[in-house]
Amino acid sequence: MSTKKINLSKIGIGGGAFSGFYDKAEGDIPANTIKAAFDNGINWIDTSPYYGNSESIIGDALRKLNYDRSKYYVMTKFGRYGYHKAEFNYSKQNVKKSVLSSIQKLGCGYLDFILCHDVEFVSIEQVVDEALPELFELKKSGAVKNVGVSGYPLDSLLKIAEIMNERGTPLDVVLSYSHVNIHNKHGAEIVPTLRTLNIKYAFAASPLSMGLLRQEPSPDWHPASDDLKHAVEKCKEIAKKYQFKLQEIASPAAFFIAYPYSIKNSNSNASHDSTSESRPKKQDSTGLICFDTEDENEIDGFLFGMLGESQVFEAIESFNFAKCVYGVPSGNAVDSDKIDRFKKALGEISIVLEPFKDYSWPSPPADA
Template sequence: MELVKSDALQLSKVGLGCGVFGGAYGITSQDNVMQTVHKALSSGMNICDTSPYYNDSEVRLGKALLELQEEFPRASYYICTKLGRYGYTKAEFDYSAQRVVESVHESMRRLHTDYLDIVLCHDVEFVDVAQVVDEALPELFELKRQGIVRKVGISGYPLDTLLEIAQIQQQRGQPLDVCLSYCNFNLHCQLLDEFIPKLRSAGIQTIISASPLSMGLLCANAAPEWHPAKQELKDAVARCAELIAKSGADVSLAEMAEHFSFSCTGADMHLVGSKTEAEVSHALGAYERAQRLNLGAGGRYDDPQVQRLYEQIRDTLEPFSMYTWPSPPADA
């Protein structure tokens, strides 16, 4: 797989999102986790993304990596994890310097490693910006100075918040290495494309685009009950899925969504949650096809019927292209 070089990190263009190991999208066995991680690493994916917030995802990923260590030694892949968020509500966030240090060491124990390649402040919009830039990030950069953390960054949903923090860090002479944005470049929202140049100008080396299926919204089945999108968008997505089902075309809404999301060339890499070997293979195949189609730059499907469906779907979802749901939610 093609690698993108970002300073000292050479990341695969598609990375393994391991939040799905925590059960939010269905339960999977530890054996299955190990097989999924093996499939990802042996297929060229070289970065695994997790977080303490994703239930036991770190534990399960760590066990799999430990079991695979002879075939895939620690230096052959990158681990990205997060800190600061440990539950659903704002009360379950802790960005204090002491908790940053504790969280990093807890993650290393769970992941059976003595260093972490990337550590992100998780869902930064849930706390005051001052907590991120005055408490968490200075401590993370100190851990980077010590060699415990290789790259420091932030993750979250509202792009204006991510940009604000990146700009503050740049002004302070300590620019962030990594920024992870999720659900902001897909069939129903293309805001990330507008923000990528701004994030680059703020000194971000690596921009990660996550969740091409918008946390399960852009699938043929109904979105997860907890999905935060407004009902009008959910209804529009359901109409798109019905269009494809009635057409009998050899394509799914999820495939179209992946092809479009993977066409975001401004992002350095894409994170895809995969909890089975088949899902890993599917994600990699979708990425390769997306590069051939190049939908983001005016490319077209070879099949005229599929192309017509794609245009109908884009028209149906276009009214939501600048829409974002509230984050944090009102009940957080």
């Protein structure tokens, strides 16, 4: 495995937020979201043909903003085009067609990352014998730079990574979602295993577990059990008691689960100011949201769903706050009372969620 990596920010834009599955992505909101992210140290964005018009919306925004293409990175997916298994197409014939369609919609010229989407919905043979070989051919042509897989069950991702490594064509990327959060840490724990399989990029997505771990109501379609949803309602009350929204607890905690070594050994070089007027400061000489020091056994990037400038700033503020709570003191002004309230709230929330430690829901769902 080549050790040379793209210099990615530790936070990426989760383009599922542009799908309309959660909130409406209208008017200038998508372009303003991307601009706020790119101007404040975030340099990559993820999407998929499955996410409604997300690819086209992102492409229109990127054309409007006209950033230097070499300064940002684009990841999309292949193979999933609807909710049901019948709406998947992993055939060899579809690979090039789908990838070129994504490039055209995104207007990005090439893809920095292309992933087989939700691999657990199809047979392993379709992934390793049909789709991935064709994607690696596109990598040779330069149309894509890195090839990988995404999905929910970690066992499925690991099995495919093992097969491809044994064949001498290791995956470049593995992306899991809803497995690095305050009720499930497995996505962070498997990174050392992924490195032994020559995985260059280990990504995680959805620190709020697809909207479950936020103060607002979770989406009606959310697949978590009723028992977990009921426990989360109790967590919301705890967060409120300590003057937080649940996401203001869950996001910084997820960062620490994802990056424990890096946070503990990085200076808290951005003062924490909880006022709405505060704006994140660039994190190092490159201007990226990153760490002073890193551990190869931690994930390489965390995708946050963002729609609107406020959600961009909330994600970056959570990153900065995690460094203030858990990192090396830097002498910056930090709200010690807020940190104390955060720790108390997280402690009580952890007790409520203990029965659901490392809980996963079934995927694919029975109705797929």
